[in-house]
Amino acid sequence: MPEPMNDVDARDQKDAFRRYVQPELEVLLRVARTLTGDAVDAEDLTQETLIRAYRAVGRFDGRHPRAWLLTIMRHTHLNMRRRQRPDTVPDWDAVQTARPAFGASTSRSAEDEVIDQRLHHLLAEAISALDSRYRQVLWLIDVNDLSYAEAAATLGVPVGTVMSRLSRARGRVRRHLGPDILISRRLS
Template sequence: MDERAALIEPLIPGLRRYARGWLRDAALADDIVQDCLERAVSSWRQRRGDAVRPWLYAILHNLLVDHGRRAPRRATLVPIDMADEVALAVRAEQTDAIEHGDLSRSLDALPPEQKAVILLVSVEDLSYAEAATVLGIPVGTLMSRLSRARDRLAELIGAGARARLRRAK
């Protein structure tokens, strides 16, 4: 395995999680992650420094923002006879589905810059410095956006959710 593959491969699951959290469409997220990886490999020599993780997340974040600008938000309708039978036959736990739906709607209600910091810091566990590098903002700005995002999510989800939004470290 070459140097690039050794550095990039362990980061792919996190990139996929971030893209899926942003888009909530597994197939589209995987396509955008693939675009990210293609850009990373083709511009490998142009990167600055040794920190591959923030660099990859920055590429992915920019692709996600670009996609959001291009694609209007609308649901994809699938005729019932074309739907996957397995997906129709399996029932999710109602409370899990309700909580997941609440969280998803709450994340979607956040401005993109707040959504990005929540996903990068709370879900992908990037350090404040790494997340600030990904977004191209100062660490202080990231911290204030994160605080506002957590406060807003707590309002949207309910007062008891605030403690779960805090970073465990």
């Protein structure tokens, strides 16, 4: 049986948790949403990650807390997926409710609106056509704004693999969109 922690150790554990884990909550939720594709599952994954991080924070050396937490999340996610059957239909609410990647001005023409709607539809279609390993990297880096190293830690792959997958994902999305939509968007 584990030895009970004394009050000083418990206080140190809480302080370490506040210092290393709490500042990363927003990132953890965004990455969990990307990994699970569902808000409720993302909250469950984040909660389980926080519990595991709290238990392990006493052994954490204090270097690279985000990478440490994302590694815990990746392992937790893999363990949770092993316990359940895979989904057959992905949840694309995030794609459908996301704002277009291009900045919107206050005075928009009808043509701009049509182009943005078409681009939004084509972009969602292009992303959903990607293999899941490319789609995950694209979401982690381009949507959740993680660094290559953080995405690599989350997925448990080398940084070079992340860079390669991201390049391929972006290329496939560009090919799916085609030159017409990109040229018309640049001219407006």
